[in-house]
Amino acid sequence: DADVTQTPRNRITKTGKRIMLECSQTKGHDRMYWYRQDPGLGLRLIYYSFDVKDINKGEISDGYSVSRQAQAKFSLSLESAIPNQTALYFCATSYGDRGLTDTQYFGPGTRLTVL
Amino acid sequence: KQEVTQIPAALSVPEGENLVLNCSFTDSAIYNLQWFRQDPGKGLTSLLLIQSSQREQTSGRLNASLDKSSGRSTLYIAASQPGDSATYLCAVSGNTPLVFGKGTRLSVIA
Numbered sequence: 271d272a273d274v275t276q277t278p279r280n281r282i283t284k285t286g287k288r289i290m291l292e293c294s295q296t297k298g299h300d301r302m303y304w305y306r307q308d309p310g311l312g313l314r315l316i317y318y319s320f321d322v323k324d325i326n327k328g329e330i331s332d333g334y335s336v337s338r339q340a341q342a343k344f345s346l347s348l349e350s351a352i353p354n355q356t357a358l359y360f361c362a363t364s365y366g367d368r369g370l371t372d373t374q375y376f377g378p379g380t381r382l383t384v385l
Numbered sequence: 386k387q388e389v390t391q392i393p394a395a396l397s398v399p400e401g402e403n404l405v406l407n408c409s410f411t412d413s414a415i416y417n418l419q420w421f422r423q424d425p426g427k428g429l430t431s432l433l434l435i436q437s438s439q440r441e442q443t444s445g446r447l448n449a450s451l452d453k454s455s456g457r458s459t460l461y462i463a464a465s466q467p468g469d470s471a472t473y474l475c476a477v478s479g480n481t482p483l484v485f486g487k488g489t490r491l492s493v494i495a
Binding site: 303305310311312313314315318328360362372373374375376377378379381 | 419421426427428429430431434474476481482483484485486487488
């Protein structure tokens with residue numbers, strides 16, 4: 271089984287709909303991250319969480335919210351999806367006791383299309 | 386604000402050639418630099434991580450160097466193979482988690 275899993279893997283939705291993307295990990299890591307990837311723009315950080323009680327905004331948090339339900343679960347929500355949120359979304363994890371110096375491990379991604 | 390640039394954006398080489406991918410960053414106050422590989426439609430796989438106190442890291446045919454003072458890193462791939470074809474991403478970690486470059490798309494032609 272994969273260490274970092276994302277559900278769903280693909281999703282097509284309509285403008286205005288609420289969408290939740292889920293991430294779970296079996297690596298035992300404290301830190302979890304959500305990124306989006308757009309052609310020509312690379313990967314950009316949306317939110318990150320250093321433990322269950324810690325949530326931080328990233329570079330592009332507007333229009334998104336997150337929930338850290340447990341150490342192993344980190345969900346990303348689009349309260350009212352819009353077409354420019356069409357992108358590939360990645361979840362990642364890393365250890366917490368090594369500062370910001372540790373490798374991040376990525377999930378397989380969720381391809382979201384907002385019509 | 387940290388900015389990461391990768392040159393070239395795309396590269397096509399014949400099999401067996403040695404090649405260098407370049408990465409530059411604007412703020413030298415980093416904790417580490419990572420090189421990732423991404424296959425089309427797939428997630429990212431970490432290739433090498435260089436701590437800020439290190440100068441280079443090696444893994445098999447891959448060698449990554451870091452010159453923190455000049456804000457540069459290179460990824461050297463020896464004896465390239467068609468299986469090396471992918472997009473290679475550079476990312477730096479500083480006061481915030483990873484900031485990524487836009488990647489170099491590598492094609493190795495058999």
